Amino acid sequence: MVVDKPTDEEVDLLFHALADTTRRDILRRCTRSEPSVSQLADLYPISFAAVQKHVAVLERAGLVSKERHGRERLVRTDGNAVARARQVLDELETVWRGRVGRMADLFGQAPPQEANSSSSGQC
Amino acid sequence: MAVISVEKDFDTLSLTLVAEFDAPIERVWQLWADPRQLERWWGPPTHPSTFEKHDLAVGGYVTYFMTDPAGEMSHGWWQVTSVDPPRSLEFTDGFANQDGTPNPETPITKVRMRLNDHEGGTRMDLRFVFSSPEHMELLEGWGAFEVFPLSVGQMDALLDTS
Numbered sequence: 001m002v003v004d005k006p007t008d009e010e011v012d013l014l015f016h017a018l019a020d021t022t023r024r025d026i027l028r029r030c031t032r033s034e035p036s037v038s039q040l041a042d043l044y045p046i047s048f049a050a051v052q053k054h055v056a057v058l059e060r061a062g063l064v065s066k067e068r069h070g071r072e073r074l075v076r077t078d079g080n081a082v083a084r085a086r087q088v089l090d091e092l093e094t095v096w097r098g099r100v101g102r103m104a105d106l107f108g109q110a111p112p113q114e115a116n117s118s119s120s121g122q123c
Numbered sequence: 124m125a126v127i128s129v130e131k132d133f134d135t136l137s138l139t140l141v142a143e144f145d146a147p148i149e150r151v152w153q154l155w156a157d158p159r160q161l162e163r164w165w166g167p168p169t170h171p172s173t174f175e176k177h178d179l180a181v182g183g184y185v186t187y188f189m190t191d192p193a194g195e196m197s198h199g200w201w202q203v204t205s206v207d208p209p210r211s212l213e214f215t216d217g218f219a220n221q222d223g224t225p226n227p228e229t230p231i232t233k234v235r236m237r238l239n240d241h242e243g244g245t246r247m248d249l250r251f252v253f254s255s256p257e258h259m260e261l262l263e264g265w266g267a268f269e270v271f272p273l274s275v276g277q278m279d280a281l282l283d284t285s
């Protein structure tokens with residue numbers, strides 16, 4: 001879902017997609033619910049076709065996906081949610097790797113009374 | 124390397140970390156149970172931490188703040204949900220307002236810490252879970268005001284490496 005090394009073209013699509021106020025607004029709404037294209041169209045003073053075009057731009061940039069649900073097409077931001085989850089957990093991992101490293105350092109610095117002075121180096 | 128493994132589950136927003144230390148269980152436990160020792164590893168050298176309250180009893184609170192290089196303080200809290208010295212500790216970890224009271228608008232993490240004897244040293248299992256209401260809150264909070272900066276941040280990162 002999340003592309004590790006996007007091409008210049010993909011970055012261009014992302015910038016282009018986010019450079020428009022209506023598209024950013026659509027994106028925000030899609031992070032909170034999964035509106036249908038017609039529900040979105042009701043929210044803006046533009047045509048259904050214009051909203052469809054905006055959604056298509058967001059879709060090409062990998063920011064939203066459309067899913068058929070009965071007669072409606074729901075717009076969702078799954079890829080983005082995964083990216084956010086990834087970022088949160090990556091940050092948590094970085095923080096705790098640092099903490100565990102410092103814990104290990106403390107054992108090296110201040111050996112307990114009954115320490116059997118093993119010569120394990122610090123990584 | 125003290126960290127043996129890290130597993131992440133993006134669907135449940137959970138992370139499991141296993142570490143091994145060349146120290147007895149009681150000694151590892153003290154790093155959690157003694158606030159002065161806790162301060163020596165909780166924050167990185169650039170963000171020293173200060174623990175104020177430290178009540179490791181069920182329902183008890185631990186409160187702390189970290190000071191960044193500019194002198195800005197960020198506050199946090201734990202509420203202990205289970206404790207069995209020197210083997211296990213479970214708590215909820217969250218952000219706090221400047222006065223140290225929990226900030227309900229920020230996500231919380233459930234943390235479970237277990238210590239076991241392992242080959243003459245200690246194995247520490249840590250599990251972190253963003254429980255579902257907070258998970259939703261987190262996504263909503265971010266969606267409401269951070270979709271754009273986050274995407275830009277991601278792009279910055281991409282541009283840096285290209």
